[in-house]
Amino acid sequence: MNSYILDNSLLEEFKQALSDHDDFLINTYSNYNGKNLWSLICSAKDWLSVSVNGLPYIDLTHAHDDFRSLNVLQLIMTYDIVLQSIEQLQILIRENSIRIGEGEGYHYDIQTLIELFTAPQEFPERERQEADQYLNSLHLLVHELYDALQSMTFSENAVTQGHLLHSRSPKFKGLNYDLEKVFEYLNNPYFRADRVDYHLRRLISEGLLPSYVSRQTDKLDLHLLLLARLTVNEKNISIFLLP
Template sequence: MNSYILDNSLLEEFKQALSDHDDFLINTYSNYNGKNLWSLICSAKDWLSVSVNGLPYIDLTHAHDDFRSLNVLQLIMTYDIVLQSIEQLLRVFEMEYTLKNDSSVFNAAIPDDAYFAQIRACFGAHPVDLRIADGTKTTNKYFASWSSDISNSGDNGDYSVFLYSNNPNVVQPISFSMSFANIHEFIVKRYSLLTSMISVIKKKNGIFIEDQRLQEIGHSSDVVEQLQILIRENSIRIGEGEGYHYDIQTLIELFTAPQEFPERERQEADQYLNSLHLLVNELYDALQSMTFSENAVTQGHLIHSRSPKFKGLNYDLEKVFEYLNNPYFRADRVDYHLRRLISEGLLPSYVSRQTDKLDLHLLLLARLTVNEKKH
């Protein structure tokens, strides 16, 4: 219905750039000089989506004059949302607004931004409370008539209003018109700034990665202390609770489990914990090199083990892990699943709900890993 639309592929490219670099963006802009600018980025992205995806459905040819006038206002206000979103994003990413003083579209005595603001005001934003008639502020007040097709006024453009002043000495009415093609060209130029914004996001992320690679992560011979160093670095380099946080936290819990079980199981646990040093080293290397992908850590299966021998126990394992990791899980529901794992030889007979959760987690992963190696 409406041909004055915006390129959706550019918006999708911008959204993909946000998604591809979300760890960096969230970590950097969630608290940027004391302000949560990530919220602003998300808001701008959402309203750009609403605007770009909604533009094709604005009916500028409706048969009813008043309905059509409101749709013209809807078009202008949608363009204004795009403009505001772009301006805010430029501020967030500390980019110069190169079109601030541009007047190449409307060729008026004032910049295009100011002239567009006049169009917005006259055609419905606040038509009964105007301080300007041609984009230049005066002491007079002006009031716009209803908007109508240009064919009804004999003026140039697509739509026009008549402006009346509260000053009886002003020659009136003043005809004020606008062209759909012009306001479309105006917003396309500003919307196209997303292209350079995408490049800036990638560049900023690249600079951050290189800076972090130059910052050497501390070493410690104590594995728990080393893991505590890594979890702090993970927060700095990726974000609090993001990236490798869960894996590192799991390792800390496994290495600090009290091991209140018989000697035989202690030996199994020690053997398993010894194998985890490979994973600790991989996590160190991944964080140091700023590499965040599944391929960066090949030993992750050691704490996410699912032995094929116990394929028939997947549901029971799922519930036990939920009991271990979800504080809101009803503890009494795990008894049946623990008995199932004991009966199949995956857990020793003395395990129960009274077993320390860290010990239970350690025993379970140690047994799963041993059986995984056998297969």
């Protein structure tokens, strides 16, 4: 086996989600505006499975130069298959946006979830464990969004786990302005980055961000770290307030 290994956990979650909701997906996408998008989903799933599971077995140490050259080509093609499969799924997302409306419904929440699950997590093990616990808790929100989309229900009452992306804890009232500016830095590409330094330091001093965080921190990682800490603090407050 070679060292080029892709984590298959997200693939397994994707396959399980398809299995859990296959009736809805088949009925909705087998004939969507005259297009069979269900076959596109199945094709993406199958090729992702072939690529992720087969990638480690491409022999890059073969004694024969020509064999090695062909195997390197196979490695490149495998990565290309993964990218093409993801592009197919992005096409489905665009079609879904057309159906619901660009930026409508739960567009922001879904996009944020995608970004959080694909954050590189280039931070120490302690914070990685916090992030993993937070990401696991997001499955509650994912299931709620699935149910809301299936029933075409778009309201705040349809999603009870929204606080996982939008903290409502009163503990952070004195930091609302700082949080607002950091989230603006994360979501607004036109926000002047040098203006966020002060607010990052404020959140670090209050324990809502690790001490090593700065503007050089990957934005997806920063978003994940901040939401994980906000959720943990909010949960602790809820436990404290229980009678």
